[in-house]
Amino acid sequence: MSFDLASRLAERRAAQLYRQRPLLQSPQGPSVQVDGRELLAFCSNDYLGLANHPQVIEAWQAGAARWGVGGGASHLVIGHSTPHHELEEALAEFTGRPKALLFTTGYMANMGVVTALVGQGDTVLEDRLNHASLLDAGLLSGARFSRYQHNDADSLNLRLQKAVGNTLVVTDGVFSMDGDLAELPALCAETKRADAWVMVDDAHGFGTLGANGGGIVEHYGLAQDDVQVLVGTLGKSFGTAGAFVAGSEELIEAMVQFARPYIYTTSQPPALACATLKSLELLRTEHWRREHLSELIRRFREGAAALGLELMDSPTPIQPILVGDSGRALRLSQMLRERGLLVTAIRPPTVPAGTARLRVTLSAAHSFEQLERLLETLGECWPLLANEDAAHA
Numbered sequence: 430m431s432f433d434l435a436s437r438l439a440e441r442r443a444a445q446l447y448r449q450r451p452l453l454q455s456p457q458g459p460s461v462q463v464d465g466r467e468l469l470a471f472c473s474n475d476y477l478g479l480a481n482h483p484q485v486i487e488a489w490q491a492g493a494a495r496w497g498v499g500g501g502a503s504h505l506v507i508g509h510s511t512p513h514h515e516l517e518e519a520l521a522e523f524t525g526r527p528k529a530l531l532f533t534t535g536y537m538a539n540m541g542v543v544t545a546l547v548g549q550g551d552t553v554l555e556d557r558l559n560h561a562s563l564l565d566a567g568l569l570s571g572a573r574f575s576r577y578q579h580n581d582a583d584s585l586n587l588r589l590q591k592a593v594g595n596t597l598v599v600t601d602g603v604f605s606m607d608g609d610l611a612e613l614p615a616l617c618a619e620t621k622r623a624d625a626w627v628m629v630d631d632a633h634g635f636g637t638l639g640a641n642g643g644g645i646v647e648h649y650g651l652a653q654d655d656v657q658v659l660v661g662t663l664g665k666s667f668g669t670a671g672a673f674v675a676g677s678e679e680l681i682e683a684m685v686q687f688a689r690p691y692i693y694t695t696s697q698p699p700a701l702a703c704a705t706l707k708s709l710e711l712l713r714t715e716h717w718r719r720e721h722l723s724e725l726i727r728r729f730r731e732g733a734a735a736l737g738l739e740l741m742d743s744p745t746p747i748q749p750i751l752v753g754d755s756g757r758a759l760r761l762s763q764m765l766r767e768r769g770l771l772v773t774a775i776r777p778p779t780v781p782a783g784t785a786r787l788r789v790t791l792s793a794a795h796s797f798e799q800l801e802r803l804l805e806t807l808g809e810c811w812p813l814l815a816n817e818d819a820a821h822a
């Protein structure tokens with residue numbers, strides 16, 4: 430028996446890195462039932478509270494009644510149906526790009542786009558804190574792969590000077606584990622000077638940033654000439670599932686021809702596209718969710734700073750509390766859970782070693798009262814954690 434899984438698992442456990450899946454026994458929302466208990470959750474990516482919205486559910490149900498439940502085939506065979514097509518047109522209009530292409534998941538969109546654009550003899554440059562799907566895609570592409578320092582245009586510039594072939598610069602729009610924004614104006618300027626392309630994965634920016642929820646490119650006012658390849662995912666603010674890439678006609682046509690995770694997979698259920706069309710409408714037109722969310726963010730940062738918690742430089746609903754050690758992060762998460770709150774500890778390799786954190790996320794579905802309860806409970810647990818440290822010292 431050569432696969433020594435038992436010792437790999439034991440090692441992971443000993444390093445406080447073992448993962449467990451909380452069992453969700455209710456729909457997504459601020460109040461959830463998990464492992465048999467009612468908990469107040471601050472860890473989903475359902476930033477606008479659309480994952481369980483009655484109108485989105487209704488659109489899905491009506492879509493299933495009209496279009497059935499399965500996509501039935503890949504897009505290029507006979508799985509590309511009217512709801513998929515309408516959603517693509519709506520996403521192109523939303524992003525202000527000539528075309529958009531729907532993918533089944535964000536992981537697949539990133540894998541497909543990067544590997545279709547660059548290969549052997551080319552260069553892919555990525556922020557070192559990019560999402561795993563982007564890093565995996567860069568490695569799989571076979572292009573020369575290098576990571577620049579986080580959000581550092583000079584570090585990027587050094588690598589651009591040594592780049593060969595077609596060069597793609599890839600960054601998260603909002604960094605998923607830190608909540609800060611890519612410094613796109615500077616990064617795009619460097620990239621343009623080097624005649625390279627920028628790809629932004631704005632999984633967490635769409636719906637939360639920009640006056641109309643158009644994400645980081647709307648926030649900074651950047652055009653297709655600055656960000657040639659724009660990726661969004663539908664499982665976060667949109668509350669559904671899937672992803673899209675938006676860009677020029679030529680880019681999208683090239684993805685249809687060459688992006689293997691687009692070509693060799695069954696299309697997502699058409700009814701899901703019907704649901705996303707509805708959530709896109711809500712996301713664009715009902716601004717109160719973004720306004721409430723920014724009030725929650727402001728209040729959380731103010732309250733957490735007063736408690737002496739170490740926050741990150743984040744203007745977004747992702748508000749991690751830096752803890753450092755993985756065991757301590759788990760312990761703090763457990764203390765909160767004992768008091769009825771669910772905030773997951775995020776540990777390496779998802780984040781760099783020594784930077785374990787509680788990834789607090791806020792949603793427009795949270796009330797101010799729920800937020801105060803989080804702050805009060807953190808105020809109670811944080812000193813307890815410090816006391817435990819002192820006892821062990």
Ligand SMILES: *Cc1c(COP(=O)(O)O)cnc(C)c1O
Pocket residue numbers: 533534535536537539560562601605630631632633662663664670671672
């Ligand atoms: C969640 C996420 C993805 C993956 O999207 P899925 O649709 O969940 O596969 C990709 N990139 C970033 C930055 C993400 O946060």
